[in-house]
Amino acid sequence: MASPAVLVLGIVGSGIMAAGIAEVALIAGHDVVVRSRSIRGANDVAARVAKNLDRRVERGKLDAATRDDALTRLTVTAQISDLAHCSIVLESIVEDMDSKVALLRELDTVVSNRAILATNTSTLSVSKLAMTTSHPNRVCGIHFFNPATTMPLVNALLFPYLNNAIKMMERGTASMDDIDTAMKGGCNFPMGPFALLDLVGLDTSLSILRTLHEASGNPADAPAETLLRLVADGHLGRKTGQGFHTY
Ligand SMILES: NC(=O)c1ccc[n+]([C@@H]2O[C@H](COP(=O)([O-])OP(=O)(O)OC[C@H]3O[C@@H](n4cnc5c(N)ncnc54)[C@H](O)[C@@H]3O)[C@@H](O)[C@H]2O)c1
Structure with missing residues:
Protein backbone atom coordinates (compact mmCIF):
# COMPACT_ATOMS: atom_id res chain seq x y z
CA MET A 1 0.00 0.00 0.00
CA ALA A 2 1.31 3.48 -0.80
CA SER A 3 2.41 5.52 2.24
CA PRO A 4 0.56 8.81 2.90
CA ALA A 5 1.86 11.79 0.91
CA VAL A 6 4.42 13.93 2.70
CA LEU A 7 3.14 17.47 3.08
CA VAL A 8 5.18 20.60 3.39
CA LEU A 9 3.29 22.26 6.22
CA GLY A 10 3.85 25.92 7.00
CA ILE A 11 2.92 27.12 10.48
CA VAL A 12 2.73 30.81 11.36
CA GLY A 13 3.17 31.74 15.03
CA SER A 14 5.51 30.81 17.84
CA GLY A 15 3.08 30.30 20.70
CA ILE A 16 1.84 27.28 22.61
CA MET A 17 -0.20 25.88 19.74
CA ALA A 18 2.30 26.50 16.93
CA ALA A 19 5.02 24.52 18.70
CA GLY A 20 2.66 21.64 19.57
CA ILE A 21 1.30 21.40 16.02
CA ALA A 22 4.84 21.45 14.59
CA GLU A 23 5.76 18.53 16.85
CA VAL A 24 2.69 16.50 15.82
CA ALA A 25 3.32 17.11 12.11
CA LEU A 26 7.02 16.20 12.35
CA ILE A 27 6.24 12.95 14.16
CA ALA A 28 3.68 12.18 11.43
CA GLY A 29 6.55 12.41 8.91
CA HIS A 30 5.81 15.77 7.26
CA ASP A 31 8.19 18.61 6.43
CA VAL A 32 7.48 21.67 8.58
CA VAL A 33 8.38 25.34 8.12
CA VAL A 34 7.63 27.53 11.15
CA ARG A 35 7.50 31.26 10.54
CA SER A 36 7.52 33.74 13.40
CA ARG A 37 7.76 37.54 13.23
CA SER A 38 11.24 37.40 14.80
CA ILE A 39 13.98 34.84 14.29
CA ARG A 40 14.25 34.65 18.08
CA GLY A 41 10.63 33.48 18.29
CA ALA A 42 11.21 30.99 15.47
CA ASN A 43 14.35 29.58 17.12
CA ASP A 44 12.44 29.30 20.37
CA VAL A 45 9.88 27.02 18.67
CA ALA A 46 12.70 24.83 17.33
CA ALA A 47 14.22 24.59 20.83
CA ARG A 48 10.87 23.65 22.41
CA VAL A 49 10.17 21.01 19.76
CA ALA A 50 13.67 19.53 20.19
CA LYS A 51 13.26 19.44 23.97
CA ASN A 52 9.88 17.69 23.71
CA LEU A 53 11.21 15.13 21.23
CA ASP A 54 14.17 14.46 23.56
CA ARG A 55 11.68 13.88 26.36
CA ARG A 56 9.78 11.36 24.21
CA VAL A 57 13.08 9.51 23.56
CA GLU A 58 13.95 9.50 27.29
CA ARG A 59 10.53 8.03 28.07
CA GLY A 60 10.97 5.33 25.44
CA LYS A 61 8.08 6.66 23.32
CA LEU A 62 10.22 7.59 20.31
CA ASP A 63 13.49 6.15 19.03
CA ALA A 64 16.49 8.43 18.67
CA ALA A 65 16.73 7.92 14.88
CA THR A 66 13.11 9.07 14.39
CA ARG A 67 13.78 12.14 16.54
CA ASP A 68 16.90 12.99 14.54
CA ASP A 69 15.02 12.52 11.26
CA ALA A 70 12.12 14.70 12.52
CA LEU A 71 14.48 17.53 13.41
CA THR A 72 16.07 17.50 9.94
CA ARG A 73 12.58 18.13 8.51
CA LEU A 74 12.01 21.27 10.61
CA THR A 75 12.92 24.71 9.23
CA VAL A 76 12.34 27.93 11.14
CA THR A 77 12.33 31.41 9.67
CA ALA A 78 11.25 35.02 10.14
CA GLN A 79 10.64 35.48 6.39
CA ILE A 80 7.10 34.92 5.16
CA SER A 81 8.48 34.26 1.65
CA ASP A 82 10.01 31.00 3.01
CA LEU A 83 6.45 29.61 3.07
CA ALA A 84 6.09 29.93 -0.72
CA HIS A 85 6.60 26.20 -1.42
CA CYS A 86 4.22 24.94 1.31
CA SER A 87 1.19 22.92 0.23
CA ILE A 88 -0.70 24.00 3.34
CA VAL A 89 -0.08 26.93 5.69
CA LEU A 90 -1.79 26.96 9.10
CA GLU A 91 -1.91 30.26 10.93
CA SER A 92 -1.81 29.99 14.72
CA ILE A 93 -1.20 33.57 15.81
CA VAL A 94 -3.00 35.68 18.40
CA GLU A 95 -6.83 35.27 18.49
CA ASP A 96 -7.51 38.70 16.97
CA MET A 97 -9.49 39.31 13.77
CA ASP A 98 -7.42 42.23 12.44
CA SER A 99 -4.11 40.44 13.01
CA LYS A 100 -5.35 37.26 11.32
CA VAL A 101 -6.82 39.18 8.36
CA ALA A 102 -3.54 41.07 7.84
CA LEU A 103 -1.60 37.80 7.95
CA LEU A 104 -3.95 35.88 5.61
CA ARG A 105 -3.80 38.72 3.07
CA GLU A 106 -0.02 38.56 3.15
CA LEU A 107 -0.01 34.75 2.86
CA ASP A 108 -2.42 35.03 -0.06
CA THR A 109 0.29 36.78 -2.09
CA VAL A 110 3.07 34.39 -1.07
CA VAL A 111 1.76 30.83 -1.47
CA SER A 112 0.76 29.14 -4.73
CA ASN A 113 -2.87 29.23 -5.88
CA ARG A 114 -3.16 25.52 -5.11
CA ALA A 115 -2.02 25.84 -1.49
CA ILE A 116 -4.52 25.58 1.37
CA LEU A 117 -4.63 28.39 3.93
CA ALA A 118 -5.86 27.12 7.30
CA THR A 119 -6.64 28.87 10.56
CA ASN A 120 -6.40 27.48 14.08
CA THR A 121 -8.85 30.10 15.34
CA SER A 122 -10.93 29.06 18.33
CA THR A 123 -13.93 31.33 17.75
CA LEU A 124 -13.45 33.81 14.90
CA SER A 125 -15.56 33.27 11.78
CA VAL A 126 -13.60 31.17 9.26
CA SER A 127 -15.94 32.43 6.49
CA LYS A 128 -15.19 36.06 7.34
CA LEU A 129 -11.47 35.32 7.35
CA ALA A 130 -11.77 33.47 4.04
CA MET A 131 -13.67 36.33 2.36
CA THR A 132 -10.75 38.70 2.96
CA THR A 133 -8.50 36.60 0.69
CA SER A 134 -8.45 36.37 -3.11
CA HIS A 135 -9.36 32.64 -3.15
CA PRO A 136 -11.84 32.09 -0.27
CA ASN A 137 -12.46 28.50 -1.40
CA ARG A 138 -8.94 27.47 -0.35
CA VAL A 139 -9.31 28.74 3.24
CA CYS A 140 -10.42 26.37 6.00
CA GLY A 141 -10.47 26.02 9.77
CA ILE A 142 -8.36 23.30 11.42
CA HIS A 143 -8.81 23.70 15.15
CA PHE A 144 -6.34 21.79 17.30
CA PHE A 145 -7.00 21.19 20.97
CA ASN A 146 -4.40 21.99 23.63
CA PRO A 147 -2.02 20.21 24.15
CA ALA A 148 -1.93 19.51 20.41
CA THR A 149 0.50 16.64 21.02
CA THR A 150 -2.03 14.61 23.02
CA MET A 151 -5.55 15.88 22.23
CA PRO A 152 -7.36 14.73 19.05
CA LEU A 153 -10.48 16.72 20.12
CA VAL A 154 -12.59 19.82 19.35
CA ASN A 155 -15.11 20.81 22.12
CA ALA A 156 -17.58 23.74 22.07
CA LEU A 157 -18.69 23.27 25.69
N1 LIG B 1 -4.18 28.00 23.74
C1 LIG B 1 -5.11 27.10 23.40
O1 LIG B 1 -5.54 26.25 24.22
C2 LIG B 1 -5.67 27.06 21.99
C3 LIG B 1 -6.32 25.89 21.54
C4 LIG B 1 -6.79 25.83 20.22
C5 LIG B 1 -6.63 26.91 19.37
N2 LIG B 1 -6.00 28.05 19.85
C6 LIG B 1 -5.86 29.16 18.91
O2 LIG B 1 -4.53 29.13 18.41
C7 LIG B 1 -4.10 30.47 18.12
C8 LIG B 1 -2.82 30.76 18.89
O3 LIG B 1 -3.03 30.55 20.27
P1 LIG B 1 -1.82 30.25 21.29
O4 LIG B 1 -2.44 29.75 22.53
O5 LIG B 1 -0.75 29.46 20.63
O6 LIG B 1 -1.32 31.75 21.56
P2 LIG B 1 0.05 32.30 22.20
O7 LIG B 1 -0.30 33.52 22.98
O8 LIG B 1 0.83 31.20 22.86
O9 LIG B 1 0.87 32.71 20.87
C9 LIG B 1 0.42 33.76 20.02
C10 LIG B 1 1.40 33.94 18.89
O10 LIG B 1 0.91 34.98 18.03
C11 LIG B 1 2.00 35.89 17.74
N3 LIG B 1 1.40 37.20 17.47
C12 LIG B 1 0.85 38.05 18.35
N4 LIG B 1 0.38 39.14 17.71
C13 LIG B 1 0.64 38.95 16.39
C14 LIG B 1 0.40 39.71 15.21
N5 LIG B 1 -0.21 40.89 15.26
N6 LIG B 1 0.80 39.19 14.02
C15 LIG B 1 1.45 38.00 13.94
N7 LIG B 1 1.71 37.23 15.04
C16 LIG B 1 1.29 37.70 16.23
C17 LIG B 1 2.85 35.84 18.99
O11 LIG B 1 4.17 36.29 18.70
C18 LIG B 1 2.80 34.35 19.32
O12 LIG B 1 3.73 33.65 18.52
C19 LIG B 1 -5.28 31.38 18.51
O13 LIG B 1 -6.07 31.62 17.37
C20 LIG B 1 -6.03 30.53 19.53
O14 LIG B 1 -7.41 30.86 19.61
C21 LIG B 1 -5.50 28.13 21.11
Whole structure:
Protein backbone atom coordinates (compact mmCIF):
# COMPACT_ATOMS: atom_id res chain seq x y z
CA MET A 1 0.00 0.00 0.00
CA ALA A 2 1.31 3.48 -0.80
CA SER A 3 2.41 5.52 2.24
CA PRO A 4 0.56 8.81 2.90
CA ALA A 5 1.86 11.79 0.91
CA VAL A 6 4.42 13.93 2.70
CA LEU A 7 3.14 17.47 3.08
CA VAL A 8 5.18 20.60 3.39
CA LEU A 9 3.29 22.26 6.22
CA GLY A 10 3.85 25.92 7.00
CA ILE A 11 2.92 27.12 10.48
CA VAL A 12 2.73 30.81 11.36
CA GLY A 13 3.17 31.74 15.03
CA SER A 14 5.51 30.81 17.84
CA GLY A 15 3.08 30.30 20.70
CA ILE A 16 1.84 27.28 22.61
CA MET A 17 -0.20 25.88 19.74
CA ALA A 18 2.30 26.50 16.93
CA ALA A 19 5.02 24.52 18.70
CA GLY A 20 2.66 21.64 19.57
CA ILE A 21 1.30 21.40 16.02
CA ALA A 22 4.84 21.45 14.59
CA GLU A 23 5.76 18.53 16.85
CA VAL A 24 2.69 16.50 15.82
CA ALA A 25 3.32 17.11 12.11
CA LEU A 26 7.02 16.20 12.35
CA ILE A 27 6.24 12.95 14.16
CA ALA A 28 3.68 12.18 11.43
CA GLY A 29 6.55 12.41 8.91
CA HIS A 30 5.81 15.77 7.26
CA ASP A 31 8.19 18.61 6.43
CA VAL A 32 7.48 21.67 8.58
CA VAL A 33 8.38 25.34 8.12
CA VAL A 34 7.63 27.53 11.15
CA ARG A 35 7.50 31.26 10.54
CA SER A 36 7.52 33.74 13.40
CA ARG A 37 7.76 37.54 13.23
CA SER A 38 11.24 37.40 14.80
CA ILE A 39 13.98 34.84 14.29
CA ARG A 40 14.25 34.65 18.08
CA GLY A 41 10.63 33.48 18.29
CA ALA A 42 11.21 30.99 15.47
CA ASN A 43 14.35 29.58 17.12
CA ASP A 44 12.44 29.30 20.37
CA VAL A 45 9.88 27.02 18.67
CA ALA A 46 12.70 24.83 17.33
CA ALA A 47 14.22 24.59 20.83
CA ARG A 48 10.87 23.65 22.41
CA VAL A 49 10.17 21.01 19.76
CA ALA A 50 13.67 19.53 20.19
CA LYS A 51 13.26 19.44 23.97
CA ASN A 52 9.88 17.69 23.71
CA LEU A 53 11.21 15.13 21.23
CA ASP A 54 14.17 14.46 23.56
CA ARG A 55 11.68 13.88 26.36
CA ARG A 56 9.78 11.36 24.21
CA VAL A 57 13.08 9.51 23.56
CA GLU A 58 13.95 9.50 27.29
CA ARG A 59 10.53 8.03 28.07
CA GLY A 60 10.97 5.33 25.44
CA LYS A 61 8.08 6.66 23.32
CA LEU A 62 10.22 7.59 20.31
CA ASP A 63 13.49 6.15 19.03
CA ALA A 64 16.49 8.43 18.67
CA ALA A 65 16.73 7.92 14.88
CA THR A 66 13.11 9.07 14.39
CA ARG A 67 13.78 12.14 16.54
CA ASP A 68 16.90 12.99 14.54
CA ASP A 69 15.02 12.52 11.26
CA ALA A 70 12.12 14.70 12.52
CA LEU A 71 14.48 17.53 13.41
CA THR A 72 16.07 17.50 9.94
CA ARG A 73 12.58 18.13 8.51
CA LEU A 74 12.01 21.27 10.61
CA THR A 75 12.92 24.71 9.23
CA VAL A 76 12.34 27.93 11.14
CA THR A 77 12.33 31.41 9.67
CA ALA A 78 11.25 35.02 10.14
CA GLN A 79 10.64 35.48 6.39
CA ILE A 80 7.10 34.92 5.16
CA SER A 81 8.48 34.26 1.65
CA ASP A 82 10.01 31.00 3.01
CA LEU A 83 6.45 29.61 3.07
CA ALA A 84 6.09 29.93 -0.72
CA HIS A 85 6.60 26.20 -1.42
CA CYS A 86 4.22 24.94 1.31
CA SER A 87 1.19 22.92 0.23
CA ILE A 88 -0.70 24.00 3.34
CA VAL A 89 -0.08 26.93 5.69
CA LEU A 90 -1.79 26.96 9.10
CA GLU A 91 -1.91 30.26 10.93
CA SER A 92 -1.81 29.99 14.72
CA ILE A 93 -1.20 33.57 15.81
CA VAL A 94 -3.00 35.68 18.40
CA GLU A 95 -6.83 35.27 18.49
CA ASP A 96 -7.51 38.70 16.97
CA MET A 97 -9.49 39.31 13.77
CA ASP A 98 -7.42 42.23 12.44
CA SER A 99 -4.11 40.44 13.01
CA LYS A 100 -5.35 37.26 11.32
CA VAL A 101 -6.82 39.18 8.36
CA ALA A 102 -3.54 41.07 7.84
CA LEU A 103 -1.60 37.80 7.95
CA LEU A 104 -3.95 35.88 5.61
CA ARG A 105 -3.80 38.72 3.07
CA GLU A 106 -0.02 38.56 3.15
CA LEU A 107 -0.01 34.75 2.86
CA ASP A 108 -2.42 35.03 -0.06
CA THR A 109 0.29 36.78 -2.09
CA VAL A 110 3.07 34.39 -1.07
CA VAL A 111 1.76 30.83 -1.47
CA SER A 112 0.76 29.14 -4.73
CA ASN A 113 -2.87 29.23 -5.88
CA ARG A 114 -3.16 25.52 -5.11
CA ALA A 115 -2.02 25.84 -1.49
CA ILE A 116 -4.52 25.58 1.37
CA LEU A 117 -4.63 28.39 3.93
CA ALA A 118 -5.86 27.12 7.30
CA THR A 119 -6.64 28.87 10.56
CA ASN A 120 -6.40 27.48 14.08
CA THR A 121 -8.85 30.10 15.34
CA SER A 122 -10.93 29.06 18.33
CA THR A 123 -13.93 31.33 17.75
CA LEU A 124 -13.45 33.81 14.90
CA SER A 125 -15.56 33.27 11.78
CA VAL A 126 -13.60 31.17 9.26
CA SER A 127 -15.94 32.43 6.49
CA LYS A 128 -15.19 36.06 7.34
CA LEU A 129 -11.47 35.32 7.35
CA ALA A 130 -11.77 33.47 4.04
CA MET A 131 -13.67 36.33 2.36
CA THR A 132 -10.75 38.70 2.96
CA THR A 133 -8.50 36.60 0.69
CA SER A 134 -8.45 36.37 -3.11
CA HIS A 135 -9.36 32.64 -3.15
CA PRO A 136 -11.84 32.09 -0.27
CA ASN A 137 -12.46 28.50 -1.40
CA ARG A 138 -8.94 27.47 -0.35
CA VAL A 139 -9.31 28.74 3.24
CA CYS A 140 -10.42 26.37 6.00
CA GLY A 141 -10.47 26.02 9.77
CA ILE A 142 -8.36 23.30 11.42
CA HIS A 143 -8.81 23.70 15.15
CA PHE A 144 -6.34 21.79 17.30
CA PHE A 145 -7.00 21.19 20.97
CA ASN A 146 -4.40 21.99 23.63
CA PRO A 147 -2.02 20.21 24.15
CA ALA A 148 -1.93 19.51 20.41
CA THR A 149 0.50 16.64 21.02
CA THR A 150 -2.03 14.61 23.02
CA MET A 151 -5.55 15.88 22.23
CA PRO A 152 -7.36 14.73 19.05
CA LEU A 153 -10.48 16.72 20.12
CA VAL A 154 -12.59 19.82 19.35
CA ASN A 155 -15.11 20.81 22.12
CA ALA A 156 -17.58 23.74 22.07
CA LEU A 157 -18.69 23.27 25.69
CA LEU A 158 -15.31 24.01 27.13
CA PHE A 159 -15.08 27.78 27.51
CA PRO A 160 -18.50 28.45 29.09
CA TYR A 161 -17.59 25.71 31.60
CA LEU A 162 -14.23 27.36 32.36
CA ASN A 163 -15.85 30.80 32.69
CA ASN A 164 -18.50 29.44 35.04
CA ALA A 165 -15.83 27.83 37.22
CA ILE A 166 -14.27 31.29 37.74
CA LYS A 167 -17.67 32.83 38.52
CA MET A 168 -18.37 30.07 41.02
CA MET A 169 -15.10 30.86 42.78
CA GLU A 170 -15.95 34.62 42.70
CA ARG A 171 -19.31 33.94 44.37
CA GLY A 172 -17.47 32.12 47.14
CA THR A 173 -19.29 28.86 46.47
CA ALA A 174 -16.01 26.95 46.50
CA SER A 175 -12.30 27.74 46.37
CA MET A 176 -10.22 27.42 43.24
CA ASP A 177 -8.43 24.33 44.58
CA ASP A 178 -11.71 22.71 45.66
CA ILE A 179 -13.22 23.22 42.18
CA ASP A 180 -10.11 21.79 40.50
CA THR A 181 -10.14 18.82 42.90
CA ALA A 182 -13.89 18.23 42.41
CA MET A 183 -13.66 18.17 38.60
CA LYS A 184 -10.68 15.81 38.67
CA GLY A 185 -12.10 13.50 41.34
CA GLY A 186 -15.81 13.75 40.46
CA CYS A 187 -15.72 13.96 36.66
CA ASN A 188 -12.42 12.21 36.08
CA PHE A 189 -11.04 15.20 34.13
CA PRO A 190 -7.24 15.11 33.72
CA MET A 191 -7.00 18.62 35.19
CA GLY A 192 -9.33 21.13 36.83
CA PRO A 193 -10.67 24.29 35.13
CA PHE A 194 -8.19 26.73 36.70
CA ALA A 195 -5.19 24.59 35.78
CA LEU A 196 -6.61 24.25 32.26
CA LEU A 197 -7.20 28.02 31.91
CA ASP A 198 -3.53 28.58 32.86
CA LEU A 199 -2.45 25.98 30.29
CA VAL A 200 -4.59 27.46 27.50
CA GLY A 201 -3.42 31.04 28.27
CA LEU A 202 -5.64 33.61 29.98
CA ASP A 203 -5.40 36.15 27.12
CA THR A 204 -6.44 33.52 24.58
CA SER A 205 -9.26 32.37 26.89
CA LEU A 206 -10.48 35.96 27.28
CA SER A 207 -10.51 36.57 23.50
CA ILE A 208 -12.50 33.37 23.01
CA LEU A 209 -15.00 34.26 25.75
CA ARG A 210 -15.42 37.79 24.35
CA THR A 211 -16.29 36.37 20.93
CA LEU A 212 -18.74 33.86 22.40
CA HIS A 213 -20.34 36.63 24.49
CA GLU A 214 -20.64 38.93 21.46
CA ALA A 215 -22.24 36.13 19.47
CA SER A 216 -24.80 35.15 22.13
CA GLY A 217 -25.51 38.62 23.58
CA ASN A 218 -26.34 36.80 26.82
CA PRO A 219 -25.06 38.66 29.94
CA ALA A 220 -24.46 35.27 31.59
CA ASP A 221 -21.74 34.61 28.98
CA ALA A 222 -19.72 37.75 29.90
CA PRO A 223 -16.11 36.93 30.78
CA ALA A 224 -15.54 36.63 34.55
CA GLU A 225 -14.11 39.68 36.37
CA THR A 226 -11.11 37.80 37.77
CA LEU A 227 -10.10 36.76 34.26
CA LEU A 228 -10.30 40.40 33.06
CA ARG A 229 -8.18 41.54 36.01
CA LEU A 230 -5.49 38.87 35.63
CA VAL A 231 -5.10 39.62 31.90
CA ALA A 232 -4.96 43.39 32.56
CA ASP A 233 -2.16 42.70 35.08
CA GLY A 234 -0.21 40.67 32.51
CA HIS A 235 -0.77 37.36 34.31
CA LEU A 236 -1.49 35.09 31.34
CA GLY A 237 -1.03 31.63 32.88
CA ARG A 238 1.85 29.20 32.43
CA LYS A 239 3.39 31.26 29.63
CA THR A 240 4.12 34.17 32.01
CA GLY A 241 4.67 32.03 35.13
CA GLN A 242 1.56 33.45 36.83
CA GLY A 243 -2.14 32.95 36.20
CA PHE A 244 -4.66 31.48 38.60
CA HIS A 245 -1.72 29.45 39.89
CA THR A 246 1.99 30.34 40.13
CA TYR A 247 4.53 28.37 38.06
N1 LIG B 1 -4.18 28.00 23.74
C1 LIG B 1 -5.11 27.10 23.40
O1 LIG B 1 -5.54 26.25 24.22
C2 LIG B 1 -5.67 27.06 21.99
C3 LIG B 1 -6.32 25.89 21.54
C4 LIG B 1 -6.79 25.83 20.22
C5 LIG B 1 -6.63 26.91 19.37
N2 LIG B 1 -6.00 28.05 19.85
C6 LIG B 1 -5.86 29.16 18.91
O2 LIG B 1 -4.53 29.13 18.41
C7 LIG B 1 -4.10 30.47 18.12
C8 LIG B 1 -2.82 30.76 18.89
O3 LIG B 1 -3.03 30.55 20.27
P1 LIG B 1 -1.82 30.25 21.29
O4 LIG B 1 -2.44 29.75 22.53
O5 LIG B 1 -0.75 29.46 20.63
O6 LIG B 1 -1.32 31.75 21.56
P2 LIG B 1 0.05 32.30 22.20
O7 LIG B 1 -0.30 33.52 22.98
O8 LIG B 1 0.83 31.20 22.86
O9 LIG B 1 0.87 32.71 20.87
C9 LIG B 1 0.42 33.76 20.02
C10 LIG B 1 1.40 33.94 18.89
O10 LIG B 1 0.91 34.98 18.03
C11 LIG B 1 2.00 35.89 17.74
N3 LIG B 1 1.40 37.20 17.47
C12 LIG B 1 0.85 38.05 18.35
N4 LIG B 1 0.38 39.14 17.71
C13 LIG B 1 0.64 38.95 16.39
C14 LIG B 1 0.40 39.71 15.21
N5 LIG B 1 -0.21 40.89 15.26
N6 LIG B 1 0.80 39.19 14.02
C15 LIG B 1 1.45 38.00 13.94
N7 LIG B 1 1.71 37.23 15.04
C16 LIG B 1 1.29 37.70 16.23
C17 LIG B 1 2.85 35.84 18.99
O11 LIG B 1 4.17 36.29 18.70
C18 LIG B 1 2.80 34.35 19.32
O12 LIG B 1 3.73 33.65 18.52
C19 LIG B 1 -5.28 31.38 18.51
O13 LIG B 1 -6.07 31.62 17.37
C20 LIG B 1 -6.03 30.53 19.53
O14 LIG B 1 -7.41 30.86 19.61
C21 LIG B 1 -5.50 28.13 21.11
